Amino acid sequence: MRDLTLSDIERLRTGSSADAVPLEMDEEAFRGFYDRTARALRAYLARVTGDGALADDLLQESYYRLLRARGGYENEAHRRNALFHIATNLIHDSRRRARHMTPSGADPLTLPSMRNDAVxxxxxxxxxxxxxxxxxxxxxxxxxxxxxxxxxxxxxxxxxxxxxxxxxxxxxxxxxxxxxxxxxxxxxxxxxxx
Missing domain, CATH: 1.10.10.10 (Winged helix-like DNA-binding domain superfamily/Winged helix DNA-binding domain)
Structure with missing residues (x-):
């Protein structure tokens, strides 16, 4: 571990870091964007993955990556498209990881919601x-x-x-x-x- 310099201590005190990426939106703008898009994105993720818990994780990660991306979005429609694009990429990533972890006898197309939905x-x-x-x-x-x-x-x-x-x-x-x-x-x- 390296020693802290005076500039490191100052960055810690002010809450910034050397690799911090400036956010495209302030907190209020993000809350509004989240309120307008979260339900649709969650429904998309849940339907495509078939797993509510995974959908929640991917939802959180999608917004995190959108906030950290240097997109320079022209308007909210572009930001929304970028959000769904990020979410789609995360779905593909999770499938690739799951493919390596799926037991040989398991059916990867069986959705948990299909097994649990008795009504x-x-x-x-x-x-x-x-x-x-x-x-x-x-x-x-x-x-x-x-x-x-x-x-x-x-x-x-x-x-x-x-x-x-x-x-x-x-x-x-x-x-x-x-x-x-x-x-x-x-x-x-x-x-x-x-």
């Missing part, structure tokens, strides 16, 4: 099962488009894709979901009634 209706269970069988990218696309109501440009920015490819990717994801639902006994005309 869910049959349709909701089938939909959840079908969503769980989708590829992670398909789940993310469908969730951002239909649950969050994001535009194609916002989805592209959040997932790091080209905006022109989102329409085709959404079409393929919807078609695959419909195929999975039809195979499980939930017909597409029943889905349109909801």
């Amino acid at each position: 869910a209706t049959e349709r909701a269970i089938e939909l959840r099962h079908a969503m769980g069988r989708l590829k992670p990218r398909e789940r993310e696309l469908l969730w951002l488009a239909y649950a969050q109501g994001s535009s194609h440009q916002e989805i592209a920015a959040s997932l790091g894709l080209r905006a022109g490819s989102i329409k085709l990717l959404l079409f393929r994801a919807r078609r695959r979901l419909a195929t999975l639902l039809n195979g499980s006994g939930l017909r597409t005309d029943e889905r349109s009634e909801r």
